[in-house]
Amino acid sequence: MRTLVQRPTRGPLVALGVCVAVVLIAQIPFLRNRLFYVWDDSAVQFLPTWHHLGDRLLAGEWPLLLDVDSWMGGNLAAEALFGVWNPVNLANYALVAQFDDLAVAAVVVKSEFLALLALGTYLLCREYGASRGPAAVVGIALPFCGFTLYYEAATWAAGLMAFTWLPFTWWAARRAARGAASPLWAFLFGALAVTTGNPYGLLGVCVVMAALLVESWLKRDRSALVRVLVVGGLVALLVPLVYLPLLGSSAVTVRANQGFSSDGTLMPRLSELINLSMASHQPMVKGFGHSIRMLTPSAYFAWFVVPLLPWLHWSRLRDRWRPLAGVLAVGAAYLLLAIGPSNLWMFRFPLRHLEVVYLAFGVLFAVLLTGGPRMDHVRRRASITAGALLLTAYLTFAAGPWQWRHHLVALALLAVGGALALWLARRGRLVGTYGVLVAGVAVGLVAQTSWFPFNGDVAEHRFPRSVSELRAQTPPHEGTTFPVGTVLPGNVGLVAGLSSVGSYTGMSFREFAAATCMVYHGGTCAGSLEKVFTPTRLDGVVLADLIRAESVVVENALRPDAQPPPGWRVSSRSAKFTVLSREQPLPWPDGRLAHATAGVRVTEDVAPHDRDESVRFSKPRGQAGSLAFARLAWPGYRAELDGRALATREGPAGLLVVDLPADVEGGRLTLRWTPPGLPLGIALAVLSLLGVLAYAGFTWRRARRDRVLVPAERRAPAELSSSGV
Structure with a gap:
């Protein structure tokens, strides 16, 4: 008898290939400009701080909540964006600390997150029914869309980290909603998105969970509604840990342009989306300063989108709109956010929302491309494609006519690449079609990094990266x-x-x-x-x-x-x-005490940790006094004199001052700083961990019971099939 051997699924190999392709393509900007990934805020904020925090981690310090020597930038808990509660962030900080060259460290870490973003996008496309080829194409293209590459990857690294976990959260939460996976995965990825400390990650989790509720409601699936609500609620319990220190410190801080306003900065118009496939297009969007046109292709998505639009299976939207309702909801919500206003509380620069619009649209694109392009009515479709290409080429030329050579090259990429991909598809060579689409991503990036070797819309800092x-x-x-x-x-x-x-x-x-x-x-x-x-x-x-x-x-x-x-x-x-x-050394070299008022004699000052300090003093009874410290008076400081609570206050320049009562002759003053809301945040985080473990155990036992009760021959085919990638 012949033994049947089940062949391993190609899914994991395709997923690995997606990651490898993105890592390789991500080196193109680095080869063009060695400082591409260490630019603007990445150069002066993220990479140096990552290196510094990595050194502290390797020295055994954790949690990293306060760095008094960094002064205004030292309240790490309140700054939030360094994600001091995110284990992936911390591991990368330790990695960056091993590098002498910050430019090399940047390309390593950012290639990692771009590859993870591609993998998450691929899995999300597969979850909504796209086949491997289109899912891989969209997954590889999304990390190199204009805003994600030139802003998130090159400059605003915290945004890239937050965006990376959004497709994973969406994928895992949808699988948990339909009972195909443990809620632990949805909680894990949601937690990673929230704990990056970037509020756009939190916003993304909220929008995705809301969209999944809409999708479950339209499918009349009450069990899915409950699962999404439970997982979303458990992830929400992590929010106080990350953001209460920020809110609790806001009374002493300055947050520019809070509230609701609109000055047009980084606020794209809907008409710019027509040119999302032109690699040379510089959108007419107000940048920083007095700029009326962006110096980067920040509205670009992928070269193949416009050429292939007439060839997609659009009827699937009509037939499958309920299962795709979550994608449509996320895309619509973020499209509204992307077109303004320019300031919504802590969310500034609506161009940041465009990458999530492209994520949602990319999922739809992959679903509609599954099975390959449609090959009926070829002449009609070719005519529509030609008209669309001419229109987008003209609009791009109108926005920057002096760069007509660049526009011709970009148009040639669309025309030649699209024709080759369709020619292969018509001959049934879909693998070749998808290969052309991926190759075009790399070719387009070579052209873009020749024309735009760095992000000219933001600050350039010239100093050694070693x-x-x-x-x-x-x-x-x-x-x-x-x-x-x-x-x-x-x-x-x-x-x-x-x-x-x-x-x-x-x-x-x-x-x-x-x-x-x-x-x-x-x-x-x-x-x-x-x-x-x-x-x-x-x-x-x-x-x-x-x-x-x-x-x-x-x-x-x-x-x-x-x-x-x-x-x-x-x-x-x-x-x-x-x-x-x-000319003379400062007193009290072991601590941060800066001044003691007349009559107060300090015999010891020790600061064993940035968050703690101890001062032993004496003074005449009946005489008040005060001690001033070289510490900013961040909310959260607590002072005790031999167990007796004392008030702290802001002194000159916002420095920390403790007033000593007149009815004591001396003692030991202890200072301790705890970020506002941290105890509550930790308690809720522990509750969320216990809650998700209990809920995961409950769902596992229930699924096991159902498998025992329902005979194998009566299960749905989807239930018996592998859920591979």
Whole structure:
């Protein structure tokens, strides 16, 4: 008797191929421009901070909630976007810390997330019924759509991390809703999306869960409704852990452009979507500053979409609109968000929503392309395609006529690539068709990175990306350094060995920024030199003493006349910087105590951790006093004097001050900082973990019981088939 051997499914191999293809294609921008993935915020905020946090993790520090030496940017719990509760983020920080070259670290980490995004998109397309070929094509194309590549991957890395987990969450939640997979997977991916700390990830989870509720309701599936509600509710319990510190700190911070307004910044028009296949198109969208046209192809999706639109199986929308209702709902919701207004509370720049529109449209495209392009009415379809290509080419030319050569190349890609793909499909060679579509993604990216080798819509920062080279070029200094001008932009000082008071922050600290004339990227104005040496209302102590600054580095182009005040000296002078240093060391070197009022004698000050400090003091009974610390007075500080609670307050420049009661002669003052809402957030997170484990166990037992009760020959074919990828 011949033994039948079941052949392994090709699904995992196709999924692996999708990831490998994306990793390879992702190297094209890097080969064109070595700094492509370490640009703007990635250069001055994300990569340096990742490297720094990775060093701290490898040194055994966790959780990473506060970095007092980073000052305005040091409230990591409230900044949220570094995802300090996300295990994948933390693992990548430890990885980045192994690199000396931040540009290489960037291409490694971002290739990883682009590949994961492609895999999630592929799985989502398969979940909605697309065959492997179209699902793979869309999965490979989506990571290289204009906004995702030029903004999320190149600059706003937290957005890429959040977007990556959205298709996984959608895929796993839909499978859980129809009882095909454990709710643990939906919870896991939803948790990863939420804990990235980017609010767009949270928004995406909410919209996807709402869309699945609509889909379940239209199918009259009450069990699916319950499953989505339970999983969504359990993921929602993680939100306080991530965002309560942000909300609890908002009273002292500055969040630019909050509320509801519309100034047109990064707000695309619907007409721009007509050109989503033209690789050379620069949308007429208001950028930063006074720009009226974007310098990147930020509205681009994929070259093959417009050429193939007339050849898709559009009748499937009519026949399968209920199963596809979730896709339609997500696409419609995000399309409304993408066209404005430009400011909705903490959600700015509506162009950010366009990539989710393309995700939803990509799923529909893959479903409608399944089985290959339609080959009936060839002349009619070819005429429609030709007209669509001419229209999109003309609109692209009208937006930038001086780049007509680029537009001709882009049009040739659409025409030649589309014709070749259709020719292969007509001969039944669908694998060849899908291969042409994928090859066109790479060819289009080669052209785009030739025309647009970097994101010209955002800031360019010119400094070495090598950690060792940065350290060698950092001005000589001692201890905590106050910058006058821009010494190193953003958080670059974290890897350069510069303990700068200036750092990149998305929140800022209102009083400190005003007192020092410091902006969000850590630079200061020319008047900061006087501000830091001006006596404050706290016993006339100058701000430089209150922040325990040991060096002041002055940018000569901003202040060529810098002279040291009494007690300071010029320790170094170069063509670019003048460095002022203290003549005498600061007291209390083991802690962050900056000043004790007259009559208060400090015998010990120890700060074993950024969140804790202990001061032993004595003073005459009946005399009040105060202690000022080189710490920003973030909400969450608690002071105790030998177990007795004391109030904390903001001192000059928003620094932390503790007033000592008059009825004591001394004792040990302890400071401890806990992010606002953290205990509640942890409790709810533990509850969510226990809840999902219990719910997963319940669904597993119920599914096992149903399999026992229903004979195999009576089960639905879909229930018996493999759920492979």
